[in-house]
Amino acid sequence: MSSKVHSAGKDYQPSGQERVPLPEANAEAIEFLNSLQPEELQTLFFSETLAMVSDTGEPRGELTIEVQRGKYRDELSIMTQCILVHAFSHGLLDKTICGNSLLGYLSGNLETMEQQSREFIKFLILPMEHKMSLLKQSDQLVMNRSIKEGEEVKTGVSFFPWHSITGFISEAANLVLLRVMALRRMVPQNARFLALDTEGKLCYSTYQALGFQTIQVGPQQSEVFILEHTVHASEGIPMSWQFYMLSDGHLAKRIQVGSPGCCIITKMPILRKEDETEPRPVFEKKPLVxxxxxxxxxxxxxxxxxxxxxxxxxxxxxxxxxxxxxxxxxxxxxxxxxxxxxxxxxxxxxxxxxxxxxxxxxxxxxxxxxxxxxxxxxxxxxxxxxx
Structure with missing residues (x-):
């Protein structure tokens, strides 16, 4: 992997990065991704909206996640079927407007063909905006990052050989993978996926099942499957999120460990059930007089x-x-x-x-x-x- 950061018109090359070996996903993670079936993924095409609330329960914004069937045109102008993921949020952080957006195009086994993401916090003194794009080009994945803090802008580009990112789970792929695990009511044991940390470096990503819990949403009760997703940054403290998933893949609650507030549903959705093929009725032959x-x-x-x-x-x-x-x-x-x-x-x-x-x-x-x-x-x- 090579990386170059441009800051204030000057080039910066991180020392020793070429000599650091890239992490690899293990067999359990790759096997789980290869087990995905088109019929299974089709049941996960729906949109959902959660309310962002503070730790005291005050409303702070809204989060919307949508997964649907789409089409993607690659670098050779070939149109293929894909999974389209669109997520966006807007709200307040200590009375400061913030938000993010995500648009991803995935293959049937959740390989990222393209992803665009943006995150912003409109501080009065030093507003911040982070942008990142991932694009599959030939035999590699190209990552472009842009970090704007006030008037200062830093940009960088990194190249990941395609064979080296088998088992990579982008932000868009993670939203679909969570729905799959919720639908199956299980997490692959000892699976170690790949992800990108906040610095744009390749690192390990793991999932852990925390059991089941009954939640109350208005007058209704429902059982949720609790998952914990952790991104193990190459440097620094790992970041973890807990997801409370309904049986059909709907997200009931999301908590970022160590951060105030969470995202919750305010109305119980109509749970989707997998279509069951009913046996054909058998009509006995009776003599007609x-x-x-x-x-x-x-x-x-x-x-x-x-x-x-x-x-x-x-x-x-x-x-x-x-x-x-x-x-x-x-x-x-x-x-x-x-x-x-x-x-x-x-x-x-x-x-x-x-x-x-x-x-x-x-x-x-x-x-x-x-x-x-x-x-x-x-x-x-x-x-x-x-x-």
Whole structure:
């Protein structure tokens, strides 16, 4: 990793930083990230809002977290599906306006493709503003930082080889990872992830389960799963946060250890449940005796009468049809052929647009050409029957 800080127009290169080996995530952390499933993550797409309150319960602001499905265009202009995380807060710190915003694009296993964050405190004398961007470029993750204190601005850029940050959890990825752990009601044992400390240096990040607790929100009670997230800074004191998570991943309470105040929900959300595929209903086959069913039998009689009237009306409008059928039945009874079907075809053949040149009514003298020969018949006997 290389780093360069620009302050007041001068370059500063931290001494010995190139010689410091980068920390690595362990197998437990990597295995947990690889276990994430798209169906599981889809249940975590929702937004939530918490109130920021002081240690005495006075309102101090508001925190909103939103996770949803999104699209991301990479450096090659290729559009891919991603997890979009947007979080922002605004409030008062000792009567001073402060706030932060976060926008992150994550892959399906919570790799950070891009993240933009900003934090500000509007002190009257020396206002502060911190900005940081993370961007995946080719085979590395590029970090740009900007720190503004009053009129002084410090900027820096760092490069992390992509293979060296396997198991890295950014701020945006952390918000999704907490929901996953809440949904599973478990924390991977002895998992050691990677994160960035307040100085922008790569360090270890761990999660610990603190058990379950019942909380009261208005008239409702609900059980929460308590997690503690700790960022072990490469230098200095570790920073820890405690998260009280509802069963579907909603955040009920957030506490930064050692800081006054917290974030809490003021209204119990409608807990989301994982869609369960219900088995298809099985309908037993029962014999249908429709004659005994009054409604079906009534419909049968109505339909029967409807068809009778329709047929009678048609024959009344076309008397030639009845005459044609009567003539056919007369010839049929007079000739009494063995093959009635072929006899009918030959009888009605001359009525077609292209009548057959064969002699009429020959089916009464010989077997049907459409029938297969019986095993005992021969071609000669059939031919003799035609004479």
């Amino acid at each position: 429709w004659e005994e069913d009054v409604e079906l039998y009534s419909k049968f009689l109505e339909r029967k009468e409807e068809l009778r009237l329709s047929h009678t009306s048609y024959l009344r409008q076309h008397p030639e049809a009845q005459a044609l059928v009567s003539d056919f039945l007369l010839f049929l009874l007079l000739r009494q052929p063995q093959d009635v079907v072929t006899f009918a075809a030959e009888y009605f053949g001359p009525f077609g647009a292209n009548p057959s040149p064969s002699p009429p009514l020959r089916s009464s003298h010989r077997p049907s050409p459409f029938r297969s020969l019986d095993p005992g018949d021969s071609a000669d006997s059939v031919a003799g029957g035609a004479d």
